[in-house]
Amino acid sequence: MKYTKRKKALILLADGTIFHGKSIGKEGSAFGEVCFNTGTTGYQEIFTDPSYYGQLMVTTNAHIGNYGTLDEESESDAIKISGLICKNFSFNYSRAAADKSLETFLSDNNLMAISDVDTRALVSHIRDHGAMNAVISTEVDNIEGLKKQLSDVPSMEGLELASKVSTKEPYFYGDENATYKISALDIGMKTNILRNLAKRDAYIKVFPYNSSFEDMEAFKPDGYFLSNGPGDPEPLSEAIALTKEIIKRDLPLFGICLGHQVIALANGISTYKMHHGHRGINHPVQNLVTTKGEITSQNHGFSINREETESHPDIEITHMHLNDDTVMGIKMKSKNCFSVQYHPEASPGPNDSIYLFDQFIENLKKN
Structure with a gap:
């Protein structure tokens, strides 16, 4: 279990809505289109699926990381999502076959991630208002600066990836x-x-x-x-x-x-x-x-x-x-x-x- 203090983080949506959480490892900001996946398993395959390139992934399953990762289960050579948003992040894992923790896997891929987010409320917002661009960041006191940077992120519509x-x-x-x-x-x-x-x-x-x-x-x-x-x-x-x-x-x-x-x-x-x-x-x-x-x-x-x-x-x-x-x-x-x-x-x-x-x-x- 990780007892070190984790930095405050937030999700800022293009419509101005803000959700709060805590960072997992990497600090800074990550931009992309926010979307959600309802799968209860398969987070490693999801994160490494090239189809998710340029997207901030919200996992609706409450626990992420509990069975670690296994290199042979990746769907490409590296993580393709822009960032991860989840509710409960497991720093420990219990699968005997796993070769590393999800925390290490994210760190190896230099991925920005935040947890302790009210993902039910966030997913409800996306369902009501649609997928949109967003930023996840530890710069919680720089809202106006993040808004300006977010406004420069191109829409997924018309985007060749x-x-x-x-x-x-x-x-x-x-x-x-x-x-x-x-x-x-x-x-x-x-x-x-x-x-x-x-x-x-x-x-x-x-x-x-x-x-x-x-x-x-x-x-x-x-x-x-x-x-x-x-x-x-x-x-x-x-x-x-x-x-x-x-x-x-x-x-x-x-x-x-x-x-x-x-x-x-x-x-x-x-x-x-x-x-x-x-x-x-x-x-x-x-x-x-x-x-x-x-x-x-x-x-x-x-x-x-x-x-x-x-x-x-x-x-x-x-x-x-x-x-x-x-x-x-x-x-x-x-x-x-x-x-x-x-x-x-x-x-x-x-x-x-x-x-x-x-x-x-x-x-x-x-x-």
């Missing part, structure tokens, strides 16, 4: 002697996506966010994949152009999350910023093809336009969110292309939707 998290150079994942070859566009790739493809006898070459069709075609893949990722999908002009070329040639294509939105944009369907998004591991989705329900892992602040999707002559809606009727999955009627808004690879989350990777492999066989 894939370039901030994408690989700089192509790399390979899996067994080079595998049956299938897949060219994957990294616009914020989670590692567990690659694990799921590799365990289905695929060898993957992962490409940077701005790769051309010619770059990815040179690998002579059996199919193409578009990853999850952060930010607004509309500025991703290169990824959209690439996707149009893949679709035009009727090559097997699968997209997840941001990749799903890019596929929609490539088909002329617009996207929009949601009020506060979907982030958690218990989101109910219905597969409209099988009529079965799925409990899903989700992390997105943008969605595709439902009316435009329904009226598109070559698009079929395959999955819907049962809470708010947002589009969760689509497939093209005339092309070998499908996508989902949520995370079938989970990490964290349930595995109800893991079959989608099998579906993609089946599509490769048809090519």
Whole structure:
């Protein structure tokens, strides 16, 4: 147990609302869009998910850090959130398999975090007023200065962030002697996506966010994949152009999350910023093809336009969110292309939707 005195800290929202807490280790300020995740486990996977780049994460579970961290459970090479906001922070951990405490993990990644926050009140405020920019800071006596700095932080709407998290150079994942070859566009790739493809006898070459069709075609893949990722999908002009070329040639294509939105944009369907998004591991989705329900892992602040999707002559809606009727999955009627808004690879989350990777492999066989 840590008995050293911890500094006072605060959260200042763009609308001027202030919540108070205490710092965990690092002092200073961190800026980003404040959002919340309702998952009860999986904090390490959440913090290292590239889709959260540029966001201040509020964890609704009351206890964070109680089972420590394990290097192999990270979804990328480092923490991607801008800062952590929680209720009760555990400096000690009880999982025998863990290799370090969450405090050490945060310190190693130089992450700003605060605890002892009324997270129920904060989440209620976000639900009522929407996700917005915010700052977490130990500069509790510099409110006006923080407000000025916060006003300069760009809105997530219109913000291109894939370039901030994408690989700089192509790399390979899996067994080079595998049956299938897949060219994957990294616009914020989670590692567990690659694990799921590799365990289905695929060898993957992962490409940077701005790769051309010619770059990815040179690998002579059996199919193409578009990853999850952060930010607004509309500025991703290169990824959209690439996707149009893949679709035009009727090559097997699968997209997840941001990749799903890019596929929609490539088909002329617009996207929009949601009020506060979907982030958690218990989101109910219905597969409209099988009529079965799925409990899903989700992390997105943008969605595709439902009316435009329904009226598109070559698009079929395959999955819907049962809470708010947002589009969760689509497939093209005339092309070998499908996508989902949520995370079938989970990490964290349930595995109800893991079959989608099998579906993609089946599509490769048809090519």
